[in-house]
Amino acid sequence: MENIDTIFVDGSTYQQAEELAVYIAKVNGSADPQQDALVHEIKSHESGSTSDSLTLILVKHADALAKAPTKEYEAVFNQLFFIIRASSSDIISETVPSAINSILAGGAESVIPKLKVLTNLFNILDVRSPLRANVLVALVNLAASSGYLSAVQSQLDKVASWTDIWGLSPADKSNLYLCISKALQTESTAAQSLDYLIKALRASQDDASRSMGSLKAEAIRAVASTLTSPKLYHFEQLAALAPVRALAGEKIHMLLEVFLQGDLAQLQAFLQHNAGFVQEYKLDETALLSKMRHIVLTQLGARHVAQKLSYSDIATALSIPVEEVELWVIDVIRAGLIQAKIDQMSSTVHVNRTTYLTFGQQQWAEVRAKLSEWDESLSDVLQVIGNAKLIAQQQAHSAASVSVQSKTQ
Incomplete structure (x- = not known):
């Protein structure tokens, strides 16, 4: 969607309004469109009226435009947008949501004309108008429900910058992200949906009027989706979000804590004692166990960087047969969690x-231990270098003494 705000129509706002009224009467099956009540109502505002009154009248009847044939669909809505844009900002704010509903109401055998019309509406609105958010949500919902998400994918990357330009409040920003997240809840865009869901939860933290508990369902979905995602392994930022912290005491939060601070045995025990919870939230037990094994192997590797791990040690840590070790190591390498050679x-x-994956007291202790090892190694190296210098100096001194003695003789 480019920032193009030009619609080519001929005639004044009143002329366009009268022409559109005749078209609506015709679409509605009027026997004499020129004498239709709607046309007479528009004509009564011919002199001394503002675009506001014309806009309010026509938008009430805009659902009829959705009945337009595909070849006329875009043109008649462009006429309506021309009239709306000539109105005051208050009337624009009042009528744009109604216009969006009219576009989505029906008509146009193909969804493509609707997407074009919504795109036109988005573009003719002021670049700073928060109404663009309403149009964007309609675009994404329509594209997602009709299998045309590819038509708006390139625009989704701009949403974060657009929300700043539109000056959205934290509440509106959070709601926008939630709407986009719901629209993207398909198998192919699940990761993108989760990304917008987390953005929504993050934005909600700045909304003083909103209780974090009001986002319980969204927070649960964010945690469940993150834990079962095959690509997400960092949980600290998610756990720090206020709506997620508000889940404390809930089983889903306990499960998150297991992944943050627990181990494979704790996860296995949790799953065994909470089978009903796992079924209720449709959690993939196999995916959870696989992710935990990846985490355990990564943590094991972190404690043995530049060292060798035996297959048997890895098998014990992951509770797997030795024969499966190579497959798990390859999985973790592919996930980008470790670099290693088999x-x-x-x-x-x-x-x-x-x-x-996490960086707490244990990790600081490991770093401190490694730094101490390096410090000791460097001390040994410096001592060797110092000894070598001393030997070299002594040898040089001895050689000089021999030379002096030779000259004296």
């Missing part, structure tokens, strides 16, 4: 680098 001959894995 040595099949020695049945070991050499870990080169890992990603810290």
Whole structure:
């Protein structure tokens, strides 16, 4: 959607309004469109009236425009937009939502004309108008429900910057993100839907009028989707969100804590004792266990960077047969959590680098221990260098003494 605010129509606002009224009468099956009551109502405002009154009259009857044939659909709505845009800002704010509903009401055998018309409406509105958010939601919902999401995908990347330009309040920003998230709740766009859901929860924190408990369902969905996503392994930022913290005491929050601070055994125990909860929220138990094994292997690797891990140690940590170790290591490498080399001959894995999924006291202790090791190693190196310098100096001094003695003789 480009910032194009030009609609090409001929005639004054009144002339366009009268022409559109005749068209609406014709679409509604009037025997004599020129003498229709709607046309007479428009004509009664011919002199001394403002565009506001014309807009209010026509928008009330705009549902009829949805009956227009596909080839005329875009043109007649453009006429309506021309009239709306000539109105005062208050009337524009009042009538644009109604115009959106009329566009979505029906007509146009193909969804493409509707998408075009909504795009036109978006573009003719002032670039700073918060009404653009209403149009965007309608566009995304229509595109998602009709299988045309690709038509708006490129625009979704701009939403964050647009919300700042539109000056949306935290509440409106959160609601916009929630609407987009719901529209994107399909298998192919699940990750994008979750991204907007988390943005909505984050924006809601700045809304003083909203209780964080009011977003309980959304927070639960965010946690459940994150935990079962095959690509998301960092949970600290999610756990820090106020709507998620408000879930404290709920089983879904307990499960999140297991992933943040627990281990495989704790997860297995949780799943065993909360089978009903797992079924209620349709959590994929296999996906949860797989993710935890990835986390455990990553943490194990973090404690053995630049070292070798035996297959047996990995198998024990993951509670898997030794024969499956290589497959799990490959999975974690593909997930980008570790860099490592598998040595099949020695049945070991050499870990080169890992990603810290959480960074708490344990991780600080590990870093402190490594720094101490490096400090000791550097001290040893410096001592070796110092000894080498001393030996070199002594050898040089001895050589100089021998040279002086030779000259004296």
